[in-house]
Amino acid sequence: MEHRTIGELMTRKVVSVQLDTPFKDIARILTDHAVSAVPVLDGLGRPAGIVSEADLLRKAADQSDLSGRTPLPHLEAWERARSEGRTAGELMSAPAVCAHPQWTVVEAARLMEVQNVKRLPVVDETERLLGIVSRSDLLRVFLRRDKAIQEEISREILGRTTRLGAAGVTADVVRGQVALHGSVEEPLLVPVLVRMCAGVDGVVSVSEDLKPAVAARSAEGRGVPA
Structure with missing residues (x-):
């Protein structure tokens, strides 16, 4: 970043x-x-x-x-x-x-x-x-467009830095407020992602709804929305 x-x-x-x-x-x-x-x-x-x-x-x-x-x-x-x-x-x-x-x-x-x-x-x-x-x-910096913030998070954090990509975690940005969704292989990665996203210029706050990948796959196998 x-x-x-x-x-x-x-x-x-x-x-x-x-x-x-x-x-x-x-x-x-x-x-x-x-x-x-x-x-x-x-x-x-x-x-x-x-x-x-x-x-x-x-x-x-x-x-x-x-x-x-x-x-x-x-x-x-x-x-x-x-x-x-x-x-x-x-x-x-x-x-x-x-x-x-x-x-x-x-x-x-x-x-x-x-x-x-x-x-x-x-x-x-x-x-x-x-x-x-x-x-x-x-x-x-807080006048930065939501789209620009979302693109930087997807490219630099979710894609390049952690190698998760859009398939594992996605980020929505509304008025500078970032919401992370999806699943991660390692739960310890969640607070790291939150801190990294909070450090992006223009971000006001970060919330997350990230589940362990194993639990997410298990839920999908039972036909339960992850």
Whole structure:
């Protein structure tokens, strides 16, 4: 099986800022390009961090509210220091958590989850920026057509990988939900098949109604539907 790579899913035309880009210029760039965050690049074109709407809004939240309707938020020392920042380098979240174009959706999704980030700059072997991938980009694999998913499972898993073929096991796919039917010679193969199918890009869930081949043949000999 071949998972779609980050290089296929990423946005290549990336809006970015420099370390010395002023606060107001960052706000204007975010608004003009309808994005919520941008990479901050150093002098060599490498991501040094990410500056987001949240980083800019921290400055507004730390200002006095003369109406008294909302309490002043508690900010840690590092948050207060960043709220006083005037340039991208002072405001950004750093270091940048980056991905590489050959990574799979699974690898990028796991890194986002572990690091609690919404987007990953994509860099080459010299750490120069190539693109950016977001959570919404990763979700695009679930737009894959059911027929394409079914064909990959039949070809790569049922046919090529396990040598079962369509005669032993068949797969139905509806809205990304895979249902396996048929019989297998080795019952221990069932959880393996389920895990392999679950790893196909675009699969939402996998269910199985797989019987041992001996039991299936016995049922057929008695005239009972398998």
